[in-house]
Amino acid sequence: MSAVTLSQVAREAGVSLATASRVLNGSDRRPAEHIAERVRNAAETLGYVANAQAQALARSTTGLVGLVVHDIADPYFSSIAKGVQRRARADRRQLLLAATDGTDQLDAVAAFAAHRTDAIIMAGSRRREIDPRLLAELTRYQKNGGRVVTIGQAWLEGAGSVTIDNRGAGAGLTDMLIRAGRTRFAFLGGPEELASAAERRAGFYWALERAGLTAEAELTEGFNSQGGYEAARGLLERLGPDAVRGLTVVVGNDVMALGAIAGFRHAGLLVPDDLWVAGFDDIPNLRDFSPGLTTVRFPLEQIGEAAADIALSHDEVRIQHVVGEIVRRESA
Amino acid sequence: MSAVTLSQVAREAGVSLATASRVLNGSDRRPAEHIAERVRNAAETLGYVANAQAQALARSTTGLVGLVVHDIADPYFSSIAKGVQRRARADRRQLLLAATDGTDQLDAVAAFAAHRTDAIIMAGSRRREIDPRLLAELTRYQKNGGRVVTIGQAWLEGAGSVTIDNRGAGAGLTDMLIRAGRTRFAFLGGPEELASAAERRAGFYWALERAGLTAEAELTEGFNSQGGYEAARGLLERLGPDAVRGLTVVVGNDVMALGAIAGFRHAGLLVPDDLWVAGFDDIPNLRDFSPGLTTVRFPLEQIGEAAADIALSHDEVRIQHVVGEIVRRESA
């Protein structure tokens, strides 16, 4: 990547580097109009494109925002990413994206730190026990003036956060189902290391217990469509089709719930006729599904925007709490 | 963002800047082991994190790859993004993401050029008539040594490309449906400015014509779920429910097709009992849908990977062609 430099522009315009910089790349000092125009013309003719790397070095700020997600193809994360992106663009920031599959968050954060992103947004639900090296890396990053925002839980000291009321959602959803007269429950969840998975599950059990009920089964699989499918098949295998009939199955998230419904369907069980299923998140593509999935809505894009907003604001670090809203559809 | 610098590390280790650089940031010259270790220890103690901006400036290469999409929350694009990301990470490149809503691709490209990304991948289907300023910007970018890869069609001179056989897919799918005995067709498409939308439509008509058939209706709406829904309602309004019954509706892409099916369902028409519907892409969340959507599969993640591969390879610019594979499910 070679390109026209600012000093070439300055020479062409017959002015100094300083003046050219002031004209082209924003400064509180505005050179006289007839000079400014000469510079602008020169830049135009030569096809000048400012070098953001050099600017970053000189200004010691990059205008970059880093976003760490598990899986960008998962609608949960891509919706958040959309929100983050929108907010970032409003501030003319660029988005550095890392999809980690949950494993190498550390690498991603290190790379972002190296690129001196102004902020890092961690959207992946944290694992139950956070990798101490991750923690150290992020802490160092913060010490150097970087801002970090976590989505889901506020698990990092000094970081901003958009916290999601997973426990309340689990409890609220379950409660609603109980009040709807359901008594026989099962839970299909994601890996316990994922805090969000664990919290939704905890809320589920809390509501059940309060009502004096117990779950007839619980299965844990991957937090994705495939996992939901397998969990459904596993449930059928464990309890048998007859016991599954009449059950209300709460599933850790929508993607998984959709997979589960498919699993039940392939086994000949229909939702909601044979059993009820409910999920979490209200991912955008839900509206096309039939049966409509009963779920707890979290405004994903807005959550992304809020996270970016905290990341980019110059005020104190904020923590914003998001409570889900139960959306009742046909599936339950 | 302030942080420990290389010269601090060098001083701490009692060596020169040059040596410290050679030890820490990869060079063909490897200083003696006992020196190297001193440097590594110093870096460790001080918590050194290389400044990628400064490295980029000195090396005149950034290790950044830019990806431009319309809408990152659309499974089509997020799947591609996933592939690109995976390939980029394998090369330890970072991904700069821009979601443009199709409007300000120019801004995105300019920003990428400013950040001196090593390559730019344009995943948004190009508009029918390309903005000449976009063309100019990309051409300049290429002239400066940047590599660009387009996904969909090869619409830029000198750029690599992963071309998608949209026309063939449209024709092949329609052909298959005709051979299945269907005779009454309609087309629900996306905006004609989108090349992929236009090409799929062209393929559809070509196959129809060859069979001596004509379409009973065609509607154009947004290339998303909402658009599909509205197109379906529009079709019903235009032809009336009775005429829609027995129709085979080919829809511009899966997302839109899903929306259309929902639209028909809300009007009391069931797929495939009342009418058939088919789409394009085979987006990942399709497997959970019922009825299973008949579609033309394009391996989205692989397309993303291939694009990144072309972008990062040092060989000549490649153009890779992808042909869809018809996937027949219940919906048609």
Add this chain to the structure above:
DNA sequence: AATTTGTAGGAAAGCGCTTTCCACTCTAGG
């Protein structure tokens, strides 16, 4: 007319690295 202000553009230092030379030591060959 003499002085102070205010404003303009320019010189140059510096941001944190990489890399080219350069001076030097050590080994091997004559």
Add this chain to the structure above:
DNA sequence: CCTAGAGTGGAAAGCGCTTTCCTACAAATT
């Protein structure tokens, strides 16, 4: 024993900008 050659670490010149001073000059003040 001397010298060419191979390899080492270090000095310093950039990479392309921003920004702090500095100087020059015009306008405003007495």
